[in-house]
Amino acid sequence: MESARDKRTGEIVDAEQLWIINPVDPMGYECRGCSAQATPCSYRPENKVRPYFSAKDGHNAGCDVEGEVALVKRARKQRVTIREGFPGSFPNRLVLRDTRPVSSPDGSPTAPSSDGGRRTGSNGSSERCRNRHWAAQTIRPICRTFINYPFDRDLPLVVPGVTADTYQHVFRSLKSDQVIQYPEPRLFYAPISWKASIADDDRLEIQLSYGEWKERKLTRPYRVRMDWTDWSAAKRNYVSREIETARSEYMTAKKRGDKEKGWLFFIGRQDESDSTLFHVDDHRLVCCVVNEVIYP
Template sequence: MDAALELATQRTVEADDLMLLKHVDTYGYVCHGHECGIQVFPRSYRPENLQRPHFSLPKGATHEPNCDVKGEDELRSRGKKGSIAGELETSPGLSPASLRLVDTRVVVSPLATAVGGNSHSGSRSTTPGEARHKPAGRRAANSIRPICRAFLEFPYDRHLPLHIDRINTTTYQTVFKRLRGEGIKAFPQQRIFYEKLAWGVAQESEEGLLIPLDAGEWENKLLVRPYRVLVRWADWSQTARTRLRNELELARRENMAADKAKAEKKTFLFFIGAQNPNELSQFVVSDQRLICSAHGELFFPKQK
């Protein structure tokens, strides 16, 4: 499972976000499915783990009969072959409807404020127990990660609405923009940009972390001017930095292995960032919730 209900906050949390916590309460999570609540355990959440974090049920345990999360894996495999829009509409976590940056513990950069906008207008406080009993539906995400995963996982359902403040398009299909390798271009409109990660290692400097992408300007089959993402992480905790470094290293290895095996699945970097007007090959990201990698097959069904 990629997400679970955190008992202390009564919020659904992404397994990937566990790495940001100073202390993970092993017994603090239950299944977020409707009418379920079975205990689940966080796995592989330490920054040094080179496997993606997840939640798992105790050995031999099963979800409650009416749990809507237990069918998620089955839905995922169906979603690769055709539209499952009806199921996604009533499923809590598979296809978020919006991005809502509500966690004020994180230092919000000017860019994040511009993107996250009126974060408090939507943050209704939930009383304990309420989260588990509210009707299931497409919820808001607290980072771009589950949104990017849904973009890759449900190619036939990219017509579903997706609202992100300061992005003026409103569906999965149109909110995402691939950078591509046809030269460096200006992108005047904010989008969730994405591209395959390069094999090269990200470089650390006083400015932050510079991540090379496998696209940009080519000359004689050589990438002479790649797009790069500069992560300004001066305000980030040590844990958050370690987590991104490790995630990138894991992603780089995934891509090298995929290329060697000629596999269709690749690892992409996704981000909401500001393009540097003086160096269009560079995008700047400051908020850790606005950058992530995701591994999967990028597939576009033929238009009817």
Template sequence: MDEARCKVLSRVVTSEELYIIDNVKSLVFCCDECGIELLPCSFLKDVNLRKPYFKTRKGVHHKQGCDAEGEAKIRSKGANTRLTSTEGFPVAYPNRFKLRKDDIAESEGVTDTSSPDSQRPNSTRDKDKSGANGRKSNYETTSFSSIVNQYFDFPHDRDRALSFEGIQGTTYADIFRQIRSTRGKQKYLIQGDKQKIYYASLPWKLSLEDNDRILINLSAGKWIIQEGKKVNERPYYLEVNFSNWPQRSKSKFLNDYKKTTELVRGTNRKAAIAFVGGQDTKDDYFRFTSIDRRLIAFKIFNDA
């Protein structure tokens, strides 16, 4: 299986995240549909040849009526083709996001501790919420990573409905915006004048922390031809100020940034960073800032 709910992090974790999450062996995972225990496998990048996945214990099977494995096949198909039909999207997905306002203790540096009402409904809890066709209802989440995963994992279905607190728009396509390079002789490109979920791929070279902040260079920027090669002369960048971050959150962020970049270096895959924020349209058009440390996520993808 390609995903499981982590009880400690209180959210669904994709298999590729096992490369990034610290202390995987200390975490407890379960099927998001029927609740049985799932074991993380093949997550040691330098040791395992197979990509990460989740499996049941020997002799243990998913509960009757659980279609988690069927949904895994749907997600795999969704990477390459559109799944939405006249009957809607084939599986339940988060169509509402709301950030928790109350102070919550961090666990493993993750602040998302979704309540049961904001988590994905399981087959038992959602029996009376299924439609006439038996499909479970869409649901609200407090996990920013879940929203980012949906956008990248189903690139042909970004017109699905999404309500995101604090951002105008009614679909995933409305609420996300890719940071793009300048074109031709443009000195800069205004693209972040409204609060959105902005994202861009990351170059292989890491940016370094300096004086309690980091300026993360993005692959988008002002590209020129120099000595016969394309060079990003002026990259767009995300400025992250750590001055008010808990030390644990800062360490986790920098660790995730490093691990995500290392995973794609030398491959044909890309690493992206997604965040809620905007562009500096007064002092430096190449500068982006985020509004909340809980609204930044890294993602490995094939094509944005």
């Protein structure tokens, strides 16, 4: 599983966030679809693959999350939204909280959780509300939804600072062969370059494979600069590790002949004097996903 619910706070946690959580509670997560125990896996520094959650004892009957693999496989080929609505769950908003919710002594959230929290069933038992919309804490699950459901990008999406209100219009690809000034904030994306990132105490800079070309050579590539002077070491390592993991996965996919690329997604400010440069100042507003982006 790519995400799970934090039992203490009720928030949805993306698996890659395990890289920055210290310590990781091995019993602190549950499936966001059925509340089955979700075990964090592959999050330690020595692990070579990305973190993930595993429902080792299986999901409960009727779990939406368990059926997502088959749904995504079908959604990559055709529209899956029907008259009654979208058949799965998805993040419909980005919520950036500066502090984690406070939990009560029994471990339940004291404030409403990102997907509706708990309610009391007709028999008096406590059961989890099944809300198909939920709030993402980083852009990563939103980007996965954009990739996984190419024919359903009319799904609603609210991102702070972006005036658009659907997946189709919130996301915008950078120009592959031209450097331009973008008039409005969007969730931008482009393939990363195989060239190594540049890092120092003040910033991490990533080159992309889109930009201005001359004689089949990329002469003015777009760049994304993480202005991380005030970031903790954990946040720096978190972003750096994801970028390098994605670059390695991208190169491996290329050697296999796959269509997958390493796509950098970000919400940033375009430099006023250098249109090739974007600034990102929050680690939650950048991610790198290795997959094929389909354009219906």
